[in-house]
Each structure stands twice: as structure tokens, then as C-alpha cells.
Amino acid sequence: MLRVENLNVHYGGIHALRGITLDVEEGKIISLIGANGAGKSTTLRAIMGLEKPSKGKIIYNGKDITGKQTKEIVKSNLVLVPEGRRVFTNLSVIENLILGSYIRNDAKEIQKDLDWVFELFPILKSRQEQKAGTMSGGEQQMLAVGRALMTKPKLLMMDEPSLGLAPLIVKNIIEIIKKINQEGVTILLIEQNAKASLEISDYAYVLETGEVFMEGKGMDLLNNEEVKKAYLGT
Structure with missing residues (x-):
């Protein structure tokens, strides 16, 4: 590969x-x-x-x-989750995740992958409107991984x-x-x-x-x- x-x-x-x-x-x-x-x-x-x-x-x-x-x-x-998380701190959890899918135009599949991310990281589902910068380090790491998964790697x-x-x-x-x-x-x-x-x-x-x-x-x-x-x- x-x-x-x-x-x-x-x-x-x-x-x-x-x-x-x-x-x-x-x-x-x-x-x-x-x-x-x-x-x-x-x-x-x-x-x-x-x-x-x-x-x-x-x-x-x-x-x-x-x-x-x-x-x-x-x-x-092919996607990289960088060291240090690098989430968009002034944007909400859901905005960060949607940005991960910016290269895609398959709306149904995007929603399917969003559901998958929320299944992997239930905390993100409950914090969708929270600003990423106010989350703990562990939560930000989950968000960084979730955002990468939204590219469908x-x-x-x-x-x-x-x-x-x-x-x-x-x-x-x-x-x-x-x-x-x-x-x-x-x-x-x-x-x-x-x-x-x-x-x-x-x-x-x-x-x-x-x-x-x-x-x-x-x-x-x-x-x-x-x-x-x-x-x-x-």
C-alpha cells in the first residue's frame, strides 16, 4: 500500500x-x-x-x-493526525469534524462517517457545540482523530x-x-x-x-x- x-x-x-x-x-x-x-x-x-x-x-x-x-x-x-492535536480551538466540535470532510461531496456517506465517529467517541456527540479549545487534552485528541476519520482515510x-x-x-x-x-x-x-x-x-x-x-x-x-x-x- x-x-x-x-x-x-x-x-x-x-x-x-x-x-x-x-x-x-x-x-x-x-x-x-x-x-x-x-x-x-x-x-x-x-x-x-x-x-x-x-x-x-x-x-x-x-x-x-x-x-x-x-x-x-x-x-x-492518506491522512495524518499530527503531534499536538492541532484542533481549531475557536471552532466547535461539530465544526472541526465537518471541516475534516471538506474534500468530500458524498453527503450520505459523510453523515454515516459522522455517526461512526460519534460511536467511537461518545463524548464528542455530547459536546458537539462546545468550543474545541475548552476541552481537555484527551478530548481534543479524540477530536483530532475524529476529524481525520471524516476524510475517509x-x-x-x-x-x-x-x-x-x-x-x-x-x-x-x-x-x-x-x-x-x-x-x-x-x-x-x-x-x-x-x-x-x-x-x-x-x-x-x-x-x-x-x-x-x-x-x-x-x-x-x-x-x-x-x-x-x-x-x-x-
């Missing part, structure tokens, strides 16, 4: 990505783990057209999308969805990610809670200083002694 080949990104004199190669198989949950500054977010931003690669290719559903504009990538049903990329949230909310977010995947949405996930991420991942890549250091099935990496010491605190 998605293949990243030899991806390189420079920030001025900084070589942020150094030949990243990875595959995202349709219907799977794929995780990127690694320390801060390893290149995880830069990888997602480059896929999304928010960073310009200096070398390499990004192939999505058989088409080369390297260097394409972000709005064109979104239209191909085939591949949903998520950057640190549990960052700064209470453990109970983190558990809820992880369960929601599993439910979204079970509905047929492929997931490419960056998650600070490496243990939780690997537990639900079909496959994962470990990034270090802009390179793929290790890769394998989620459970295999979860039980890898090197990964345990470096990222799982054991």
Missing part, C-alpha cells in the same frame, strides 16, 4: 533522514519507535508532503507521490496520539486505534508508549538517528532484549 524507498531529508546542514526504507501493508498496523530526534515525525511529514525529500521515493498505491502537495495526498485518502498516520495524556485515556486511545483498524483502515503509528504500540502492531521499525536500526513483527520486537533495554524500560 505504501512504500518508502531510501528517503533522505535535510534541514539546512542537518541530515534528518538517512535512507529510510519501509513498507506499510494494507489492513495492518505498522509502528515506528525510537528516541526523540530519531526521525519518526520527519518520516510522516515527508510522506504527507510537509517536508521535501532530498532523495528517495514515496510510493502510495502504486503511484509516486514524492514531492506532491499535501492537499493532493489527502485527496488520495484508507491509510491513517498518527503522530504521538497519547502524548501528555493520563494512563486511562492512553488505554482508551490505543483501543480506539485497534477498532479503527478493524474497520479496514490501515494505520502507521508513532507512539511514545512503545510497549502499547508494539502490542497492537503487526510490524514495526526502530529508528535511530534517521536510519532504520531494526525491524520485525511487533511481538518479536516487544520480546527483543535490546529493544526492551532501550525503549521499554526493562
Whole structure:
């Protein structure tokens, strides 16, 4: 579904990505783990057209999308939930969600997906008229995910969805990610809670200083002694 080949990104004199190669198989949950500054977010931003690669290719559903504009990538049903939520704080919950469907014109399907979002996140249904900026961090994260789902993504990329949230909310977010995947949405996930991420991942890549250091099935990496010491605190 998605293949990243030899991806390189420079920030001025900084070589942020150094030949990243990875595959995202349709219907799977794929995780990127690694320390801060390893290149995880830069990888997602480059896929999304928010960073310009200096070398390499990004192939999505058989088409080369390297260097394409972000709005064109979104239209191909590839969507990013950015780190830090980035909801429209002065708009209501329902306005944020409707904005997520701005590229669509299938009213009946939009309503169907809105109902699905409310099923996943009942709190959003009860807070439809509330300004997003007055919600808690966990509620804003739910809104950010819901807004992304309103684009009807085939591949949903998520950057640190549990960052700064209470453990109970983190558990809820992880369960929601599993439910979204079970509905047929492929997931490419960056998650600070490496243990939780690997537990639900079909496959994962470990990034270090802009390179793929290790890769394998989620459970295999979860039980890898090197990964345990470096990222799982054991």
C-alpha cells in the first residue's frame, strides 16, 4: 500500500533522514519507535508532503507521490493526525469534524462517517457545540482523530496520539486505534508508549538517528532484549 524507498531529508546542514526504507501493508498496523530526534515525525511529514525529500521515493498505491502537495495526498485518502492535536480551538466540535470532510461531496456517506465517529467517541456527540479549545487534552485528541476519520482515510498516520495524556485515556486511545483498524483502515503509528504500540502492531521499525536500526513483527520486537533495554524500560 505504501512504500518508502531510501528517503533522505535535510534541514539546512542537518541530515534528518538517512535512507529510510519501509513498507506499510494494507489492513495492518505498522509502528515506528525510537528516541526523540530519531526521525519518526520527519518520516510522516515527508510522506504527507510537509517536508521535501532530498532523495528517495514515496510510493502510495502504486503511484509516486514524492514531492506532491499535501492537499493532493489527502485527496488520495492518506491522512495524518499530527503531534499536538492541532484542533481549531475557536471552532466547535461539530465544526472541526465537518471541516475534516471538506474534500468530500458524498453527503450520505459523510453523515454515516459522522455517526461512526460519534460511536467511537461518545463524548464528542455530547459536546458537539462546545468550543474545541475548552476541552481537555484527551478530548481534543479524540477530536483530532475524529476529524481525520471524516476524510475517509484508507491509510491513517498518527503522530504521538497519547502524548501528555493520563494512563486511562492512553488505554482508551490505543483501543480506539485497534477498532479503527478493524474497520479496514490501515494505520502507521508513532507512539511514545512503545510497549502499547508494539502490542497492537503487526510490524514495526526502530529508528535511530534517521536510519532504520531494526525491524520485525511487533511481538518479536516487544520480546527483543535490546529493544526492551532501550525503549521499554526493562
